[in-house]
Amino acid sequence: MSARVAPLRAATGARVALLGTGTVGSAAWARLAAWSGTPFGDRLRLVYAANSRHALHDPAGIPVEVGALLGQSQPVAASLDAVADALDGGGCRIVLDASASEAVAERHADWLAHGIHVVTACKLGQGGPLARWASIQAARRHGAARYGDSATVGAGLPILRSLRELQAGGDRIHAVAGVLSGSLAWLFHHYDGLRPFSNFVRAARDAGYTEPDPRDDLSGEDVRRKLLILARTAGHALESDAVQVDSLVPPALRDAPVAAFDDALPVLDAPMRERFAAAYKGGAKLRLVARLQAGGRATVGLEALAADDPLAISGGTDNRVAIWSDRYSERPLVIQGPGAGAQVTAAAMLDDALAIQAEAARAQASPVASRPKNASIGRGRWNT
Incomplete structure (x- = not known):
């Protein structure tokens, strides 16, 4: 009989910021909402959500369903400067970039350098200028952070993972x-x-x-x-x-x-x-x-x-x-x-986020067995 794997505790869950509430972002939010009250919901806690106009922040977790972002009575003005502050503190922190924004892609390296993991469906980071791609690689090594890019090519098909x-x-x-x-x-x-x-x-x-x-x-x-x-x-x-x-x-x-x-x-x-x-x-x-x-x-x-x-x-x-x-x-x-569709793309993003959270939880439980610091992620696989 195989050994039973103990469930990950809520204390090791990741705090998540979702950027972009279009088709992919909405699908990701709906998936997160559907996980409420389940072990998956404990592992990924949405504390910040924003589009180009408005943002919501609740350190305890945003208790709203998808589509409610712009329906809040008192949303705050969106600002990329607020993302790191919203995720401030110890533990695992993840930015989910479901936007198609150059401005957001420009921030990937900065977040990574400060130890904030980035998961993205946006191709403007690694598929943009070579200097931006190089800065992302250097930043994830410097910040010992992971970069989840499975959704950028093939909507989560194991293409990048296979190459690596x-x-x-x-x-x-x-x-x-x-x-x-x-x-x-x-x-x-x-x-x-x-x-x-x-x-x-x-x-x-x-x-x-x-x-x-x-x-x-x-x-x-x-x-x-x-x-x-x-x-x-x-x-x-x-x-x-x-x-x-x-x-x-x-x-x-x-x-x-x-x-x-x-x-x-x-x-x-x-x-x-x-x-x-x-x-x-x-x-x-x-x-x-x-x-x-x-x-x-x-x-x-x-x-x-x-x-x-x-x-x-x-x-x-x-x-x-x-x-x-x-x-x-x-x-x-x-x-x-x-290779297209909001549901499969959002699922690929959250697969990467869950893999990041699981690795962070294992490292927290057993620091000696933690992964190499210069690792990045592609659909559940670490790549140096």
Whole structure:
């Protein structure tokens, strides 16, 4: 009979600040609220929540359900300076960044340097300027803090974890290629070359698959950031402009104001119909593919893939990533699963937060057995 693991005590729970109350932040808050009164709820106590306008702070835990943030009678003005103060004190402290904010991403390194763990779905930290990525790595080592990034690529699929574990085992990564956008995977899985492509874009946006501005997906910008994270994780410290991106957004759509986006969308219809027809004639499928090649060359663009290509066989919002390495040289390691959606993204964030809290609780109970100080986290795995 296996030994029974004792439950973690509430005293070892983490104090949590949630930044961002959009679709992902709301899903994370709902999940936290559902855990109230359970052991999971004892492990993660939400004491601060904020969006760009308002904030709530209660050291005993915010006793409100998701959606109530802006309904409070006396919310305080949101300020990033208030986050560290709200988490002040001993024990495990975690910032959950569910925003899409440059300003918040700029604070990641500072929080880490002060021993506050950061879990994020935002790609602007590790997928932004190289200097910011480097500062995050240095700060987490300096502050002996963890950085949970599982939700930044693949909505929690074990992609980053696999790259890190392969390298930790002495394997060398030769190349990585993937369909990294759940929204674009959905678009090109459903697009039939008959109905207007613009209609599919609107449907993906209305279903919550795309970024708030679908041009972030169509331009390849969202995928570019994800590829930068993958490349840097694989050992290639690429500058932000090192990724060659073939955008799907023509100038007329790129320059349109947000309010005029829907009216400008049909400019995509004719060129996409032509590209679909050319691929269909050759028995191929269109996919927006991100590639990291040997030597660190990185590209993002629409490709016509053979029907049996590992990246062409997908459905729905699935991400699909192929990794070639020493041990996977002839046939790649392929990872596939849902790559978009607030629920899976929020779950990935909270998985990282729970793993951080559990490791902190073990270290508190047995300091001698604590982990190396320069560890970071990727879906429950520590990586030096």
